[in-house]
Amino acid sequence: MNSFRVLESDVLVIGGGVTGTRAAVSAFDAGASVILADKGIVGKSGGGPVADSVTAALGGRPPDSLEIFFQDMIKSGQGLNNQRLVRAFVKDLYEGRLLELEKYGIVFARESDGTLSVRQMGGHSNKRDVASFHAASMVNVLVSEVMRRDIKVMSETGIIRLLTDQGRVVGAVGFNRKTGELVVFRAKSTVMTAGGGDRPGGQERRRGTRRRSWR
């Protein structure tokens, strides 16, 4: 039988891509003890290292609006998106959450008047894509922020089961693929940032084209 150990934290973040590292930094800065677990190598795994822009900005210029952005995302997701999550995502972007990343040193392309330089991308009815000199290394910048903090990083530890108590998630069970060790995580909050459900560009490839959905 495999050995296992028990680790406790206020917050367990599952997935160490751009979303997970950002969540871990936020939780830590809010005063929580944090464990970040990834089935691959944190900073190397996921889609972050290959992205060359951020298709997430809402220029806020007419004719764009929160509602149009929301509708675009629901349409591109073929109605499968969690609409509450999409609403929250769009609202955060509208309020400028993307720009929070600048304090970590990520530079976004801007026009001469200082406004974000946005480009048109597939799946969007308005210009919302911001080129970043650091897009491909954005996850590295965020990993550096994780490393600066007392956040426990556990690479190569895939989460195989969420633990619940009376219908509430109270942690998870992980499997370290290098050591074969099982880890029981007990956490007050568990944040799932394990990536999307589709494969890259899946929607458009299924239609027989080679275009990627974010381009």
Ligand SMILES: Cc1cc2nc3c(=O)[nH]c(=O)nc-3n(C[C@H](O)[C@H](O)[C@H](O)COP(=O)(O)OP(=O)(O)OC[C@H]3O[C@@H](n4cnc5c(N)ncnc54)[C@H](O)[C@@H]3O)c2cc1C
């Ligand atoms: C080739 C390519 C090019 C792209 N270009 C762009 C672009 O130009 N602009 C743009 O905006 N977006 C682009 N994207 C999309 C963008 O990279 C993703 O939207 C973004 O990286 C998603 O980040 P994430 O942290 O939510 O998920 P991910 O980056 O997918 O990270 C999820 C993490 O969770 C881990 N994980 C999964 N399951 C488990 C588990 N059971 N236990 C523990 N860990 C787990 C994975 O190992 C991974 O590290 C591109 C994607 C690809 C593949």
